[in-house]
Amino acid sequence: MDKKKEYLDKVEAQLKEWKNMIDRLEARTSMVSSERKSDLMKEIEELRRKKVVVKEKWEDMQKTGGEVLDTLKEGVEKAAAELKQALDKVISRFK
Numbered sequence: 001m002d003k004k005k006e007y008l009d010k011v012e013a014q015l016k017e018w019k020n021m022i023d024r025l026e027a028r029t030s031m032v033s034s035e036r037k038s039d040l041m042k043e044i045e046e047l048r049r050k051k052v053v054v055k056e057k058w059e060d061m062q063k064t065g066g067e068v069l070d071t072l073k074e075g076v077e078k079a080a081a082e083l084k085q086a087l088d089k090v091i092s093r094f095k
Contacts, residue, residue, distance in 0.1 A: 004061075004069060011058045011076060015051065021087060022047050028094055043090045050083040 026044050029037045057079055061072040 004065070007073065008058065008062060011054070011061075011080070014080065015055055015058065018047075018051050018054075018083060018087065021091075022051065025090055025094070040090065040093065043086070043093075047083065047086055047090060050079065050086055054079045054083055 022044060025047075026041070029040050029044070032040065054076060057072060057076045061069065061076060064072060
């Protein structure tokens with residue numbers, strides 16, 4: 001398997017994991033007060049938007065190759081890091 005395919009597969013698996021984590025967080029909002037739930041739902045929507053950004057960059061990466069690939073990889077990794085940081089923040093609010 002070439003490096004591009006390996007990387008794309010890794011990002012795809014991570015996207016699926018993040019989707020599941022976000023869905024579980026949303027389900028957990030039923031256990032909090034309505035005021036807190038409203039704030040958490042806003043944050044969860046922001047997580048979904050960040051996940052869409054990663055997915056769009058991942059899709060762009062699937063269509064390209066060569067030197068552009070490295071630039072797109074950097075974009076995917078930056079967007080993924082931002083999503084991970086936001087996800088960790090929301091998760092910590094449930095503790």
